[in-house]
Amino acid sequence: MTNQHEKLKKEINKLHQSYRILKSTGDDKRFLDLSRGYKSDRNRIHKEILHKYSDLFAVIQGIRKLSVLGVQNVDLLVYKNEDDFQNCIKRYNAINSLMIKYIDIFDEIICLIENGFPDGAMQRWRTLLEYSIIIIFILEQGEEVADEYSKNLLMSIVSELHHRKNFAWAKVANCFKGEKQITITKLLDNLNGIDIDTKKGFLAMYKLTSQSIHGSSFGVNLSFNDHISIDIN
Structure with a gap:
């Protein structure tokens, strides 16, 4: 599995490098072609991660890199690994549901960008960033924090989803x-x-992304369409 994982990492890094080169040279036509071709690469790599790389932390690392490719913003990296799975079972359980949603949101971001809705994509990026922060925080802080996070579902229901309870864990x-x-x-x-x-x-x-979702004058007049001019439909 290690060799396959290294091969996948090289493929992702190569594609990422191609994006950066084309963006820096301003070659819009080639960048557009690469953006369209990226969909098939994304699906292939996505499938390989789901079916070949069952190790939790390898999956997190792989999806993190795919997120960088997809939205060019998320660059959060988990450095810590676990030698004994039994020492991180509560973290695994807490992060498992997060990772399922993480994959779905990543796909939503790509879909929104490909269909010309950068404002919607940035709102989902906001959620993706929150998930990334929570995942890394849980991994770094350990089993007690992970267990409390899992219990927070019931607390949120009892408190009628009061916002002060969101991060009480x-x-x-x-x-x-x-x-x-x-x-x-x-x-x-x-x-x-x-x-x-x-x-x-x-x-x-x-x-900035948080402000754009509100009905204030700033939020209504802000559009990420003003900053993303390439139509990749």
Whole structure:
């Protein structure tokens, strides 16, 4: 499986490099052709990940790289691996449902971009970033946090989906002892494997995307269509 995984990583990196070269040279026609051809590559790699790479952390790494290719924004990397699966069973259970949704949202983003709806794609990117932050936070913080995250489903129902309960599970982490309220930005700030500049970049885009969904004058007049001019239908 290791050799197959390395082969897949090389293919993904090669495709990623092609995108970057074409974007930097401004060759819109070739970039358009590559964007159209990417759909078949995406489906093939997607299938290989689902059927050949059952290891949880290899799957997370593979899908993370596909997300970079698809939306050119998500660049969160999980460095930590596990030697004994029994030591991370609660994290596996917590992340399992997240990864299923992660794959679905990635496909939605590609579909929206391919059909000319960058505003919708960026809203799904916002969700993808939240999932990425939560996944990495759970992996870094350990089994107690993962267990609390899984229990949060019942707490959310009992509290009638009160927004203050969304990240209450993270309070058991050592970095949040004594905190009254946790937000997604606080989770991002406390990720160990992400440098400060990268965090600032993600936070700026996250805030911009969050503002665009509201009915304020700013939100109504902001459109990511103004920044994405290539029609890849």
